[in-house]
Amino acid sequence: GAGVSQSPSNKVTEKGKDVELRCDPISGHTALYWYRQSLGQGLEFLIYFQGNSAPDKSGLPSDRFSAERTGGSVSTLTIQRTQQEDSAVYLCASSLTSGRRDTQYFGPGTRLTVL
Amino acid sequence: AQTVTQSQPEMSVQEAETVTLSCTYDTSENNYYLFWYKQPPSRQMILVIRQEAYKQQNATENRFSVNFQKAAKSFSLKISDSQLGDTAMYFCAYNAGNMLTFGGGTRLMVKP
Numbered sequence: 001g002a003g004v005s006q007s008p009s010n011k012v013t014e015k016g017k018d019v020e021l022r023c024d025p026i027s028g029h030t031a032l033y034w035y036r037q038s039l040g041q042g043l044e045f046l047i048y049f050q051g052n053s054a055p056d057k058s059g060l061p062s063d064r065f066s067a068e069r070t071g072g073s074v075s076t077l078t079i080q081r082t083q084q085e086d087s088a089v090y091l092c093a094s095s096l097t098s099g100r101r102d103t104q105y106f107g108p109g110t111r112l113t114v115l
Numbered sequence: 116a117q118t119v120t121q122s123q124p125e126m127s128v129q130e131a132e133t134v135t136l137s138c139t140y141d142t143s144e145n146n147y148y149l150f151w152y153k154q155p156p157s158r159q160m161i162l163v164i165r166q167e168a169y170k171q172q173n174a175t176e177n178r179f180s181v182n183f184q185k186a187a188k189s190f191s192l193k194i195s196d197s198q199l200g201d202t203a204m205y206f207c208a209y210n211a212g213n214m215l216t217f218g219g220g221t222r223l224m225v226k227p
Binding site: 031050059091098101106107109 | 146147148150152157158159160161162165167206210211212213214215216217218219220
């Protein structure tokens with residue numbers, strides 16, 4: 001079946017602009033995760049959604065970052081007033097359920113470049 | 116806080132040879148899972164192998180196997196009969212709750 005998809009594949013924006021990144025998880029997966037991959041910080045957890053529960057936002061680096069998940073499926077990560085340090089690859093993953101035992105399947109990522 | 120360390124930033128191996136990638140982690144948890152993911156230039160993170168901390172038997176998936184030493188908190192990946200398609204970044208990851216904690220990665224180059 002279809003894997004996790006993300007759009008756009010690449011995004012170039014100017015400092016101070018807002019951007020929206022989209023993630024479509026694998027159908028039937030209730031858990032959805034966002035990670036950020038940057039040269040300086042490696043792979044970092046950002047936010048996690050499980051079903052209709054309140055998301056775990058503990059990894060969001062600042063209040064310029066927010067995410068939502070509509071209808072328990074598609075998720076959008078929004079970065080307001082982008083800064084150059086936001087440049088990174090943003091990876092989305094989904095798993096059948098939440099918890100340590102469930103394998104997380106990743107999308108191809110969105111490469112964000114802030115000029 | 117849990118940490119995952121991969122001490123080899125880069126490695127290379129000749130095609131058909133065997134290579135071992137190292138990973139250590141620090142945790143106070145007793146029940147957790149460990150993973151190795153592969154990330155080729157396409158950026159897609161692909162699961163290579165996973166290990167449950169409660170299982171003493173080392174996991175094996177075709178040419179990939181792990182050496183899991185729980186007391187030493189070590190989780191190395193062995194790739195046998197290396198192939199050119201194995202060229203990629205390899206990340207060790209830990210999960211004791213919901214999110215994955217990743218190591219810094221090892222860039223593996225398989226040479227013809």
